[in-house]
Amino acid sequence: MASHGRAQHLHGRTAETAALRQVTKSIRSGTSHVLVLRGEAGVGKTALLNLLRGEGDGLRCVQVSGVESDMELAYAGLQQLCAPLMDHLEDLAPPQRDALDVAFGRGVGPPPERFLVGLAVLSLLAAAVHDQPLLCVVDDAQWLDQVSLQTLGFVARRLVAEPVAMVFAARTEGAETLAGLPELRVHGLSDADARTLLDQAMIGVVDPNVRDRVVAETRGNPLALLEAPRTYSAAELAGGFGPLSATGSPNRIEESYVRRIQALPDATRQLLLLAAAEPVGDSALFLRAAARLGIAVDALSPAESAGVIEFGPRMRFHHPLIRAAAYRAADLADRRKIHAALAAATDADSDPDRRAWHAANSVAGTDDSVAAELEDSASRAQSRGGIAAAANFLERAAVLTSDPDLRGSRALAAAEAKRDSADSASAYELLTIAELAPLPELQRARAVRLRAQMEFVSSRAGDSGAPRVGETAAGLLEAAKRMEDIDEFASRESYLEAFAALMYAGRLGQPGALVDAADTARTALTRTSDLPRAVDLFFRGVIERVTGGARAGVEHLRTALDAMCQLAEASPGEILRWLVPAFPILQESAAHELWDEDVVDRLSAAIVRQARTAGALAGLPQALVYRAGLHVLLGELSTATTLIAEADSITAATAPNGPVRYYSLVITAWRGDPVAAMRLIDAASSDAEARGEGRLLGLTGYATAVLYNGLSRYEEAFSAAREVCEYEDLGFYSWALHELVDAAAHIGELAAAQRAISHIEERAGASGTPWGLGAMASARALLADNDDADQLFTEALDHLCRSRVMVHQARTHLAYGEWLRRVNRRGDARRHLNVAHEMFTRMGAQAFAERTRRELIAVGDKVRKQPVASGDQLTAQEAQIARLAADGLTNQEIGAQLFISVHTVEWHLRKVFVKLGITSRRSLRTLTWSD
Incomplete structure (x- = not known):
């Protein structure tokens, strides 16, 4: 690497340099830019970031480097990045300002939700660009604390109109949260460029054959090439007479730094270790800790002269690998001594979390006093960094606890916190520790439930090695039984979670498993006759519906859902507990079984509103999908698509392998593009089979039937719907029955259609709602003789026009128009078909609109091109x-x-x-x- 003035020239980096110049060009023109540099250690990512900063004339630049020893401290990295911008804090809305104050330890209050912090950071960046564009540089992103990295990933995905650039550098493995962002792979140099760089790095002459071997072994890694004069002996380089290593890996680069550090005086090495263990780079803290160690700061001079570290207002290593080498070059005893000095030098009032963390790293074996301090610190950390911060402290507290009973309790609490913070690997490890401890019965039941909950989430995400969805219900049922006499409310929640798991397993689960589970849960109802809470009434209603058939449980379910709606509107904070995986599917299915779209509307609106207000990280995606289902019923496919896209973008920042969004399949089917729909449906079917999610398999069949009925491919629609209806998936089974009746009526499968209508009558007839009564009448009309069909279609539309379920209303207008055409009432047919065509067109249901258009042509109507309605041109x-x-x-x-x-x-x-x-x-x- 040669330097020319202020700009740097990097050998062999033409494409990378052009990409970085595009970054600065974009923000100078007023638009955002995001880029992730990916590559192995030493490949030149840091040099490229330095080049980017050198190109930043007229730009404001903020930066942070991840530090491996600081990965557990929530918001540590984000705080460093945002520190230069905090003069704009007053420009933020009060809730956002308060969230940052608490997250950064500047204020006190309840733990801020991560998405509220993310929005606050986004607003802070936007406020900082009034005067000049902003360049945010994040090096070693794989070593940032997880909460900071997730927040920055969230912000990066939402930059659109701001002159802000975010450029990350990360190792090839790690920083998975950034997956999906624009990425540039940084590889080793070509042989020619590598030889040029090696020649420049050499002080003396290198044998050409040795040079070629060094180039080959380093694989063009620039840092390995620059370190070659220190890595290889003069004899090796002069003629290759010494043994050369077979690898030029990043570890070898770090080893060269280790050797350089080990050659320094002992006091210098101690100070380097101190700087490496104190990741913030606070010089004042460094000096206090050095004084406690009895080492004069002048001892750092040899390291400065060797180009290892720079001492100033901030301690700065010349390369991130040097910091790692300084820490790893020390033995464990020295590390503990350094952390003890840092703990003693850290102000317990202003930074209690970091003080506790250094204290934890200063002890060998177990230490109950430090463990207790960590446990106390967990609550403080949670108020700042949320559950993820608390989880790290609880985990360390469990490790340091000597008492088996207390260690088990702390491990269980840490496992629950790790699960809630989406760190499933650590949660499983801690849960295993807890399970081996002599836990009290309630905690033992909590452990059983936690394992089953995590396995349920893993199975739905399709994680490798995860059990099939239905298999997770056994643990939830066991936990529910154990807690019946200890914690009645938690027991019922666990039963409901088991019901949800078995509903997801559906046709791919054990036959009769859901009914058997409900029968088992029925014994819990006999313990008390007083069911005052909405969730208790709901629990009873679900059991009665599952065990008693289509007309059972209606009274309790309706009362429970009405009570839930009232509670959601009167005490919104209470409804966040409904965002566990069980409740949305159970609530939505119950409302659909009652044929009551108003309940879906009220509950989903309240849950989304509260999730947004609280910035609920884990629950907001499923709340948005819950709400999207209501908009599908209303025929508002664009709004439903927007909500699902928002859910996907949030999931991408937290759990890239999230479950399939059920309504994305339904929306695609209603849109009517067979290629796009079947591609999505086939992929979902494969996922469903792989993880035993029979409910998803049923939904793919329903979506297929909708698609083919819209395309007038009735044989295929009938086949798909008949297969779906072989199993009763609560919530959309009746919808599949309608698809079966529509297809069967067109192909003459009258016996199958009549059986389906009897099932619809049993379900919709008991509802008493306009939607249910209208759906029942429209199904009957499809098979009625000419004397009754007219009356039934009219009755169906009378009911459906008092509901808001536009998809069924439009389908009924279409079916009525088709029947009217067949009986040669062309004028009446034209009227209903035109209404249907306008409704389908407005929805974006292209296949059904085309099916309607063909009917209009058959009655001699000249189909007018629909005018573009307000909003149709908009994304x-x-x-x-x-x-x-x-x-x-x-x-x-x-x-x-x-x-x-x-x-x-x-x-x-x-x-x-x-x-x-x-x-x-x-x-x-x-x-x-x-x-």
């Missing part, structure tokens, strides 16, 4: 922002609700105004939004 997110603006929300309120910056809201609204030909927000309120 899904533009339409969502426009609706919120039309409702009177400010840009800041819209940004907070959608987890995007105010700049992005403004950017989208400018595009909305241009597309709609309007000039003000007031004009938005005059438009009618169909979705």
Whole structure:
């Protein structure tokens, strides 16, 4: 590497340099840019970041480097990155400002949710670009604490209209949270460039044959090449007479640094270890700790002269690998001594978490006093960094605890916290420790339940080695039984979780397993006749429905869901506990069994609202999908798509292998593109078979039937629907029955259609709701003779027009129009078909719109091209922002609700105004939004 003035020239990095220049070009032009540099240690990522900073004239630059020893301290990396920008803190909305204050230890309060912190950081970056574009550089991202990395990944995915660049450098393995962001792979240099760089690094002459061997062994790794003069002896380089290592791995590079450090005086090595163990680089803390060690700071001079470290207001190693080498070069006793000095030098009032952490690393074996201190620190850490921070302290506390009983309890608490913070690997390890301890009965039951809960989540995510979905119910049932006499409420929750697991297993689970589980749970009901809580009534209703058939449990389910709606609106904070995996599927299925879209609307709206308000990391994606289901029923496919996309973007920042979004299949089927739909359906079917998720397999059959009925491919629709209806998937079984009746009526499978109608009558007939009664009448009409069909279609539309379920209403208009055409009432047919065509077109249900258009042509109607309605030209997110603006929300309120910056809201609204030909927000309120 040669230097020319301020700019650096890097050999063989033409493509990488061009990519980095595009970064600065983008933000200078007012748009954001995100890039992740990936490569092995020493390949030149840090040099490329230095080059990027050198190109940053006129840009404001903030930076942070991950430090391996600091990975457990929540928000440590984020705090360092944001520290230079905190003068803009007052520009943030109060909830965001408070979240950052608590996360960074500047204030006190309840632990901030990570997405609220993420939104606050996004707003902080946006506020900092008023004067000049902002460049955020993150080196060694794989060593950032997980909460900081997830927050930065969240922010990076939401940069749109801000002149902000985020450039990460990470090892080939690690920093998985950044997966999916734009990525540039950094490889070793070509042989020619490697030879040039090696020649420049050599002080003397190197034998050409040896040079070629060094180039080959280093695989073009620039740092290994630059370290060659120190790595190889003069004899080796002069003629190859000494033994050369067979590898040029990053470990060898680090070993060369270790040898350089070991050659320094003992006092110098101690100070280097001190600087390496204190990742913030705080010189004042460094000096206090050095004084406690009795080492004069002048002892650092040899390291400065050797180009290892730079002493200033911040301690800075010249390369991240030197820091790692300084720490690893020391023996364990020296590390403990250094951490003890840092613990003593750290102010317990201003930074209690870091003080406790250094104390934990200073002890050998177990230490109950330090373990107790860590346990106390866990609650403080949670108030700052959330559950992930608490989990790390609890984990370390468990390791340091000598008493077996107490160690088991702490390990269980740590395992639960690790699970909640999405660190399943650590959670499993800690749970194993807890299970081996002599736990009290309640904690033993909690451990059984926790293992089953984690296995359920792993199975739905398709993790390697995870059990099939239905197999996880056994542990949940065991925990429920154990807790019946100890914790009744937790017992019922565990029973409901078991029901959910068995519902997901569906047709791929053990036959009768769900009924058997409900029969077992029924004994818990006999213990008390007083069921005052909504969840108790719900528990009874689910058991009665599962064991008693289609008409059973209706009263208790309706009362329970009404009570849940009232509770959600009166005490919104209580509903977050419903975001565990069991409740959404059970609530939604129960509301569908009751044919009550209003309950789905009220509950899903309340849960999404509360999840957004709290920034609930784990629960918001499923809350959004829950809400998307309501919009599918209302025929608002664009809104449903937007919600699912938002859920996917959140999951990408936390759990890249999240479960299949059920409604994405249904939406694609309604859209009517057979290639896109079947690609998604086939992939979901394979996933379902692999993890034993029979409910998903049933849903793929239902989606296939919807798709083929829309395409008028009735034989294929009938085959798919008949297969779905072989098993009763609560929640959408009745929908599959409708698809079967529609297809069967077109191909003359009247016996099968009649059996399906009898099942619909049994279910919808007991509902008493406009949706249920309308669905029942429309199904009967499809098989009725001409004398009764007209009356049944009219009755169906009378009911459905009092509901908001547009998809069934549109399908009934279509079926009525088809029947009217067959009986040669062309004028009446034309009227209903035109209504259906307009509804399907507005929904974006292309196949059903085309099926309707063919019927219109058959009755002699000239099908007019539908005019573009307000909002149809908009993207899904533009339409969502426009609706919120039309409702009177400010840009800041819209940004907070959608987890995007105010700049992005403004950017989208400018595009909305241009597309709609309007000039003000007031004009938005005059438009009618169909979705």
